[in-house]
Amino acid sequence: MYRLLLLLYPSSFRAEYGEEMCRDFARKRRQASGFFALAVLWAAAIGDAIRNGLAAHWDLLWQDVRYASRKIRRAPGFAATVVLVAALGIGATTAVFTVADYVLARPLPYLHAERLVRMWGARPGYSQLELSPPNYLDWRAAATSFEAMAAYSPWSTSMVGKGDPIQVEGANVAADLLPMLGIAPAMGRGFTAYDERSGAPGVVMLGYGLWESRFGGRMDAIGEKILLDGDPHTIIGVMPPEFSFPQRRAQLWRPLRFAPADLADRRNIYLSAIARRKPGVSLEQAREEMRVITARLATQYPKENGALSATVANLRDQVLVQSRTLVMALLGASVCVLLIACTNLANLLLARALSRQKELAVRASLGAGRERLVRQLLTESLLLAGLGGALGIAGANAFVPLLVTLVPTSLPMANPSIDGRVLLFAVAITVATGLAFGVLPALRACRDGASGLREGSRSGVGGRKEPLRSALVVAEVSLSVALLITSGLLIRALWRLHAIDPGFQQAGVLTLRTALPAPKYENVVPREAFYQRVLSGVRALPGVQSAGFTSFLPIVVRGGVWAVDVTGQHQEPSENHTASLRFITPGYFPAMGIPLKQGRGVEESDDTTAPPVAVVSESFAQRYWPGQNAIGRSFQIAFGTRTIVGVAGNVRVRGLEASSEPQVYLSSRQMRDRFIVWYAPKDLAVRSTAHPTSLTAAIRAIIHDADPQQPISDVQTLTEIVESNTASRRVQARVLGAFAAIAFLLAAVGIHGLLSFSVSQRTQEIGVRMALGAKSGQILSLILGESSRLAIAGVMLGAGLGYGAGRAMQSLLAGLDPGDSATFATAMALAVTMTLAGSLIPTARAVRVDPAVAVRAE
Amino acid sequence: MPLPEATFHILMAVAEDDRHGYAIIQEVATRTDGMLKLSPGTLYRSIQRMLEQGLIQETAERPAPELDDERRRYYRITSFGRAVAKAEARRLAQLVKLARASGFAPGRA
Numbered sequence: 001m002y003r004l005l006l007l008l009y010p011s012s013f014r015a016e017y018g019e020e021m022c023r024d025f026a027r028k029r030r031q032a033s034g035f036f037a038l039a040v041l042w043a044a045a046i047g048d049a050i051r052n053g054l055a056a057h058w059d060l061l062w063q064d065v066r067y068a069s070r071k072i073r074r075a076p077g078f079a080a081t082v083v084l085v086a087a088l089g090i091g092a093t094t095a096v097f098t099v100a101d102y103v104l105a106r107p108l109p110y111l112h113a114e115r116l117v118r119m120w121g122a123r124p125g126y127s128q129l130e131l132s133p134p135n136y137l138d139w140r141a142a143a144t145s146f147e148a149m150a151a152y153s154p155w156s157t158s159m160v161g162k163g164d165p166i167q168v169e170g171a172n173v174a175a176d177l178l179p180m181l182g183i184a185p186a187m188g189r190g191f192t193a194y195d196e197r198s199g200a201p202g203v204v205m206l207g208y209g210l211w212e213s214r215f216g217g218r219m220d221a222i223g224e225k226i227l228l229d230g231d232p233h234t235i236i237g238v239m240p241p242e243f244s245f246p247q248r249r250a251q252l253w254r255p256l257r258f259a260p261a262d263l264a265d266r267r268n269i270y271l272s273a274i275a276r277r278k279p280g281v282s283l284e285q286a287r288e289e290m291r292v293i294t295a296r297l298a299t300q301y302p303k304e305n306g307a308l309s310a311t312v313a314n315l316r317d318q319v320l321v322q323s324r325t326l327v328m329a330l331l332g333a334s335v336c337v338l339l340i341a342c343t344n345l346a347n348l349l350l351a352r353a354l355s356r357q358k359e360l361a362v363r364a365s366l367g368a369g370r371e372r373l374v375r376q377l378l379t380e381s382l383l384l385a386g387l388g389g390a391l392g393i394a395g396a397n398a399f400v401p402l403l404v405t406l407v408p409t410s411l412p413m414a415n416p417s418i419d420g421r422v423l424l425f426a427v428a429i430t431v432a433t434g435l436a437f438g439v440l441p442a443l444r445a446c447r448d449g450a451s452g453l454r455e456g457s458r459s460g461v462g463g464r465k466e467p468l469r470s471a472l473v474v475a476e477v478s479l480s481v482a483l484l485i486t487s488g489l490l491i492r493a494l495w496r497l498h499a500i501d502p503g504f505q506q507a508g509v510l511t512l513r514t515a516l517p518a519p520k521y522e523n524v525v526p527r528e529a530f531y532q533r534v535l536s537g538v539r540a541l542p543g544v545q546s547a548g549f550t551s552f553l554p555i556v557v558r559g560g561v562w563a564v565d566v567t568g569q570h571q572e573p574s575e576n577h578t579a580s581l582r583f584i585t586p587g588y589f590p591a592m593g594i595p596l597k598q599g600r601g602v603e604e605s606d607d608t609t610a611p612p613v614a615v616v617s618e619s620f621a622q623r624y625w626p627g628q629n630a631i632g633r634s635f636q637i638a639f640g641t642r643t644i645v646g647v648a649g650n651v652r653v654r655g656l657e658a659s660s661e662p663q664v665y666l667s668s669r670q671m672r673d674r675f676i677v678w679y680a681p682k683d684l685a686v687r688s689t690a691h692p693t694s695l696t697a698a699i700r701a702i703i704h705d706a707d708p709q710q711p712i713s714d715v716q717t718l719t720e721i722v723e724s725n726t727a728s729r730r731v732q733a734r735v736l737g738a739f740a741a742i743a744f745l746l747a748a749v750g751i752h753g754l755l756s757f758s759v760s761q762r763t764q765e766i767g768v769r770m771a772l773g774a775k776s777g778q779i780l781s782l783i784l785g786e787s788s789r790l791a792i793a794g795v796m797l798g799a800g801l802g803y804g805a806g807r808a809m810q811s812l813l814a815g816l817d818p819g820d821s822a823t824f825a826t827a828m829a830l831a832v833t834m835t836l837a838g839s840l841i842p843t844a845r846a847v848r849v850d851p852a853v854a855v856r857a858e
Numbered sequence: 859m860p861l862p863e864a865t866f867h868i869l870m871a872v873a874e875d876d877r878h879g880y881a882i883i884q885e886v887a888t889r890t891d892g893m894l895k896l897s898p899g900t901l902y903r904s905i906q907r908m909l910e911q912g913l914i915q916e917t918a919e920r921p922a923p924e925l926d927d928e929r930r931r932y933y934r935i936t937s938f939g940r941a942v943a944k945a946e947a948r949r950l951a952q953l954v955k956l957a958r959a960s961g962f963a964p965g966r967a
Contacts, residue, residue: 017879044897047897048898052900056903059903
């Protein structure tokens with residue numbers, strides 16, 4: 001019984017004093033008589049064991065920590081290496097885990113988030129389409145599966161209050177959207193049904209950041225009036241700081257309102273919708289109901305809703321498959337780095353444990369128990385891991401913001417930072433790391449402890465094989481090859497995208513956006529006067545070749561899609577008959593470098609007195625008049641019949657990776673007053689021989705002359721726009737590339753370490769061989785043979801791993817084959833080179849062994 | 859300095875004769891009229907630390923065979939231990955003198 005209590009003590013203490021303590025206790029028990037005395041004795045014994053057992057553990061820990069820190073101080077280089085390597089592994093894993101936690105694990109910060117769903121329209125070939133106002137209202141009225149359904153649409157506006165006009169991102173939201181999400185304003189009031197009516201006074205809610213930066217965080221900002229696109233709006237509330245919806249930059253919300261024209265057109269799709277299922281209604285039941293509703297609407301409005309169905313998906317799952325895959329890939333990569341770091345550390349410590357074999361053997365023979373030695377070695381490795389962990393967490397903190405740019409902005413993630421759970425995770429992996437790289441050497445040290453003193457100095461005759469360390473090196477090589485392959489695949493995918501022709505010439509073009517606020521610019525005449533003044537001024541600047549306005553620049557705005565009707569052509573409801581619509585001024589095509597394949601572009605003479613004209617893309621002509629001349633044909637778009645006067649090259653409006661609708665360009669002079677003002681050209685493109693950004697100041701001055709109240713925003717070159725399209729990919733490739741580089745380096749160090757160690761162990765053997773007449777060439781092949789066996793095994797395994805990983809992340813590869821041979825060949829060649837480079841120095845040392853010296857050492 | 863109470867008592871207990879663990883507990887209890895009863899945990903933990911610090915040592919010599927319990931380990935004070943104990947006694951005496959000067963102590967009753 002009492003022996004059980006003794007288990008609370010460290011075993012070395014137990015071995016030393018356990019017997020005597022037992023005997024003392026037995027004697028006391030004999031003296032104690034009666035139940036009461038026995039109980040007191042036991043209680044005292046238990047209290048004593050707990051108190052002193054812990055204290056004894058603490059004594060030992062303290063002693064070991066002191067011993068370890070003495071060791072560390074004596075070999076600071078070794079300790080620094082270990083700490084750095086551990087920090088790399090732990091830091092990378094912690095940073096990635098922080099982001100992964102948000103992307104994959106955390107529930108959305110909304111009320112009953114598990115029942116929130118995203119609603120989309122769906123047509124054959126398109127599963128996620130925005131909704132038109134009438135369809136949204138019909139869905140909302142008919143569906144019984146949901147407690148609430150609310151729509152929103154993204155919104156970007158120029159805000160004029162005090163100071164310069166600025167461009168702010170935001171959203172038009174249905175009044176019940178914020179209550180449905182369970183978010184109440186931090187100050188002021190939310191929207192009501194009254195605010196939603198068309199014609200009600202303008203009201204707006206501010207984001208917390210905007211309120212602090214532009215309104216100084218003043219309470220009396222509520223009630224203040226500001227101008228948004230020229231319309232007065234009253235500030236009625238401020239949202240809480242962590243709220244960002246629908247995307248991270250949104251800072252302004254106003255009620256969603258429908259004008260009568262909006263309610264008339266079922267094909268004008270621009271609404272996003274969110275709903276919450278009633279408790280007990282499954283996702284499948286909700287989908288089933290939506291199938292019934294959309295089928296009924298399809299028979300009711302066969303022309304517009306013919307093939308329209310609904311997509312209902314959990315809001316949590318709306319994180320794109322791509323970013324999910326990406327985060328998984330990053331997690332995989334960071335775990336690889338951590339594993340490589342651990343194997344490397346295990347290797348380092350093994351080597352050191354061997355060099356400390358004598359010391360340990362001496363201590364063992366002086367009576368230090370096996371447990372005591374293991375415990376002390378573990379304390380040392382945990383201490384090193386702890387230092388590495390602290391450093392790694394600090395590094396991760398700096399690294400997280402970069403990783404966040406990889407995640408789509410639609411994910412509500414106010415300020416991802418390292419919090420309690422991440423810290424817990426970091427501590428856990430630190431301890432795991434310390435144990436992982438400490439246990440092997442410690443056990444090994446014990447096993448060898450006894451034999452360490454026996455023979456002179458030669459450990460193992462003929463160079464003992466190191467199966468364990470070899471396995472570790474093979475693991476390192478294969479993991480780093482897998483990482484090289486995956487990051488190589490990403491880089492190849494990026495190159496591929498860069499090789500895609502966007503349909504315009506990006507070099508030498510400056511773009512910017514003016515606001516053209518209504519009501520001042522809701523009519524064509526003042527707009528055209530503005531364009532005229534700006535364009536003639538800009539064209540007169542030195543170096544400027546051409547300039548023109550458009551409704552939206554490609555890639556920047558990907559939507560702006562309108563239904564198309566071609567007289568005399570029957571449209572299958574299953575086909576998508578929409579085109580990306582842009583109004584442009586003359587000069588836009590040459591400014592963008594979009595080639596005209598046939599006919600002419602938009603000209604000054606295409607005004608309200610002339611017949612309505614259109615320039616279409618080749619894909620448009622191809623779709624409706626395959627193999628025929630499209631010039632002179634007519635079709636209906638945007639409430640008018642247009643005649644085609646020119647055919648332009650295809651433009652990738654939806655970005656390099658997506659396929660785009662065919663494009664239709666109309667003359668800005670043939671717009672109607674106060675009609676689809678949203679489409680009025682606001683984006684200016686200027687092509688020049690000078691460096692594009694050198695023109696910025698001059699163009700600002702020209703626009704200021706034309707209208708001093710005109711805000712200018714989004715000044716960027718066309719090249720920047722294209723690059724922003726691939727920016728997240730570049731960061732992806734860079735981050736994975738960094739992981740691969742780290743892994744690569746660590747593996748090289750590991751191989752170098754193993755071989756130098758094995759050469760130093762085999763010095764005598766090599767000496768004997770040389771004395772017996774072995775040529776240095778044979779010694780060379782002996783050592784290189786060992787390293788290349790390891791390299792080949794590692795590379796083969798790694799190639800398999802890399803192929804598997806590549807297949808798993810296929811969605812990130814932009815159509816690249818995960819078995820891309822160039823990538824594999826490069827990665828494998830790199831790995832072999834690295835192995836050979838790592839074995840260079842040890843090999844040279846082996847060849848230089850002087851047989852006389854080596855044998856004399858016997 | 860100052861020494862933990864248990865350490866000082868153990869030093870006093872082994873000052874004259876070598877003793878084993880249980881005997882130390884009994885000796886301390888006798889000397890303090892049962893005021894201080896060392897628990898086994900405290901005793902052996904103190905012994906371990908005192909061995910490391912070189913205040914006491916295990917003895918190879920055994921007492922007279924009829925008194926010897928073979929399985930027991932005996933401890934003896936070292937000269938360093940003696941010096942430390944003296945220094946501690948001096949420190950305490952100094953303290954008592956100061957206390958008496960302030961009128962705290964019972965005096966030479």
